[in-house]
Amino acid sequence: MKNKTVFITGGSRGIGLAIGVRLARAGANVVIAAKTADPHPRLPGTIYTAAAEIEAAGGRALPLKVDIREEEQVQFAVDETVRTFGGIDILINNASAISLTPTLHTDMKRYDLMHQINTRGTFLTSKLCLPHLLKSDNPHVLNLSPPLNMETRWFAPHVAYTMAKFGMSMCVLGMAGEFRKQGVAFNALWPRTAIATAAVQNLLGGEESVRRCRTPEIMADAAFAILQKNSRECTGQFFVDEDVLTAEGVTDFAKYRVDTTLSDEELMPDFFL
Template sequence: MSLQGKTVFITGGSRGIGRAIALKLAADGANIVIAAKSVTEDPRLGGTIHSVAEEVEKAGGKALAVQVDIRKEEQVAAAVQQAAERFGGIDILINNASAIQLSGTLETDIRRFDLMHDVNVRGTFLVTQQCIPYLKKSSNAHILTLSPPVNLHTKWLAPHVAYTLSKYNMSMMTLAWAAEFKKHNIASNTLWPRTTIATAAVKNLLGGDAMVQQSRTTDIVADAAYYIVTKEGLHYTGNNFIDEEVLTAEGITDFSGYAVDPSAGLFPDLFL
């Protein structure tokens, strides 16, 4: 299915994976709503909603940059309404925005716990809730959430339980929506990378330049997202996808081109 004229609402789309997905879908003619907080560039992170909007237009799509904190109900409601009014509806929701802190129970400040759950869980729920009335009207609606398969092995729980809980909640909600809104022909899936991805978060929070060199580019997630949301009807719904699996199903088995440094070993991502 072509994305020409389809409207995509992306949270956290001002940098990293969100930006990459925005540009990939824009290249197929989609209208892209970049919903994020960043209007002033942070040198450590790069990108703003306005810089990505310019890139979207150059890539071949139409852009709407909306400053929104997804923890704020009134801001989310206004952003979704503005998107729908501008483009005549919403066809695809990409739940990409997320907060992270990989710390144990005693090392996790309760304010950081609240932030991760406010953004990752409540924010994802709130944005989806506001988009559903428009997705119901779409001829080919998709919800795609950037969160991992649920795995209750203690090695994923013990080191950073607060973050893990928040990400698993995102996945469980997305699977629930696949069942709840099946009758409305709304597909709902999650997507997660097999390896670490070269983003500012990986560099600044996880492992510095060394880990970036052992990562893949954001393009692999963007390509996988494209193949998911261009499927018609409920061909793909209720799945916890891994990027490699999606690409393999499309006949792509050589992933070397996605490596930041093909000579470096790849670092497996969290939860896999």
């Protein structure tokens, strides 16, 4: 990862930031492309506090205020990344919106937000980064999205959200095939258990739910392992964090638990698995 340039959407907090810090520890240049430039009353971190963490970990950081719904802003961020670091080697499509509402309680403004950020934003950012990824010697795109388990139980409770997240996964399926010969890897990564993020805190039960989570570092370590693989040989895969690390020889996941007094069986499983 030394001197590799990583473009992360929504990387000012949570899993995106954890991945950025992990890659920075290996010497990467990390672009934080996210909306939060000023402190948010209910969410931790800004692009600038994230950049400070990246640099403290040993990487070079470029904080850019970007709304990935806006093509011009994404194009500016990509151009600024190339001007600053000379290219793009890795794209992490992390930015996502969530609303766990059934059909009759999903207003169209929220529906549009999820599809514009999750599916359209992933497609747009991938499209604009690809001309530079194609010049890299081991280019990877990693979408934080679930395996395409087309079962009613994953759609019925929150069909709009599931459609939007599966849209990110369909980008993996399609683009992996489209760019296989050019050597650009497209893979997905999803957690086995819930991860302690603001979404869990605010939407899935507060502190008690957070206690039954793993920390974002498990996703960061799994992402690090995937991104070191040969992009011509590792593409079109839907990875699960625990499975990736098990394959890397990890046998004890206790360090990733928020509450280390709990067993793995007591943790809260994530959606879609």
